[in-house]
Amino acid sequence: MIATLLRTIFVDPWPFWAGGMIIGLLVPLLYYYYNTALGVSTGYGNLVKIFLPSRHLEWIKTKFPETWSWRVYFIIGIILGGFISSALAGNAGLTTEMGRFTDTVQWPGLLTAIYFFVGGVLLGLGARIAGGCTSGHSIHGLANLHISSMLASAMFVIGGIIAANLVRVTLLGGVW
DSSP states (O other): OOHHHHHHTTTTOOOOHHHHHHHHHHHHHHHHHHHHOOSSSSHHHHHHHOOOTTTOOOHHHHHOOOOSSSHEEEEEEEHHHHHHHHHHHTTOOOOOTTTHHHHHHOOOOOHHHHHHHHHHHHHHHHHHHHTTTTHIIIIIHHTTOOOOHHHHHHHHHHHHHHHHHHHHHSOOOOOO
16 A cells, blocks of 8 residues: 555656646745745755855855755755655666667767766756746746746747757657
8 A cells, every 4th residue: 555655656657737736836835935936946056055165156155145945955855756766666776878868879978977967067057047947937937927937938948849859860860
């Protein structure tokens, strides 16, 4: 009974409507308890402040006055949630497998790591330039009818379509 419940919550995919309801309830709760929007990218600024405390980056000091904000725990929860899900599915451990990408593109591990690291840096840079990440703009901003979030979300979708097709054509051999 408990194993089935844990599998249903942590391993099996949720229906779209259930995930949407949970996220939809999380947004007003964050406003009520923290007077802030749901978003992940701001938490990375807190992590920079934690791991590089002696840096004299003025934007880190002003943008992130509180080092251990709820966002740090949110990021830790995302990582732990992924580990718990993987462990309950019987797949706990580190892997370099990325599905179709690593099945098709046979790069050495270091090159694959560099590729994804650069992608992560570009993702973070884009989030900072856009004034927030996809979750902040697309979940919080759209719900509040922010014009900037509507524009940013449209650009996320267009950019994602272009990037996915570029990877598909240049690295994965074209049409699947």
